[in-house]
Amino acid sequence: MKLWSVFVHSDMNKILRPLELQASYQSWWNYKLGKKRKSGGRSKGSSGKSGTVQCSRCGRIVPADKAKKYTKRVSAVEPQLARELRQQGTYIQTKRVTSYYCVSCAVHAGRVQIRQASERRTVPGRRSRN
Numbered sequence: 001m002k003l004w005s006v007f008v009h010s011d012m013n014k015i016l017r018p019l020e021l022q023a024s025y026q027s028w029w030n031y032k033l034g035k036k037r038k039s040g041g042r043s044k045g046s047s048g049k050s051g052t053v054q055c056s057r058c059g060r061i062v063p064a065d066k067a068k069k070y071t072k073r074v075s076a077v078e079p080q081l082a083r084e085l086r087q088q089g090t091y092i093q094t095k096r097v098t099s100y101y102c103v104s105c106a107v108h109a110g111r112v113q114i115r116q117a118s119e120r121r122t123v124p125g126r127r128s129r130n
């Protein structure tokens with residue numbers, strides 16, 4: 001039965017995990033298997049919770065320090081018309097549009113490239129995966 005197995009699994013976790021690592025599944029994962037990234041893919045450092053933003057591509061809720069932020073200027077006027085107007089000395093106001101991408105969307109959209117293991121930034125002398 002599914003419900004029972006879930007119950008047993010969560011109960012076993014409580015026995016196996018030290019008390020300070022019962023906070024989240026991620027901390028248990030890091031304790032057992034080691035971290036992939038020291039920062040966990042985030043830029044929050046030692047500060048606590050950060051706010052959440054919504055991915056503007058898929059709508060996923062992402063931590064603000066993990067999301068990729070892109071800002072671009074958008075004009076309401078068409079570019080061809082804007083060029084003509086600019087030649088006549090018109091100032092065309094543009095709107096600044098900020099969009100947040102979750103990591104998988106940023107990778108899919110080509111905003112962020114995946115680096116090979118040899119090209120990844122590493123600190124000399126530090127062991128990887130920790």
Ligand SMILES: [Zn+2]
Pocket residue numbers: 055056057058059060101102103104105106
């Ligand atoms: Zn997304």
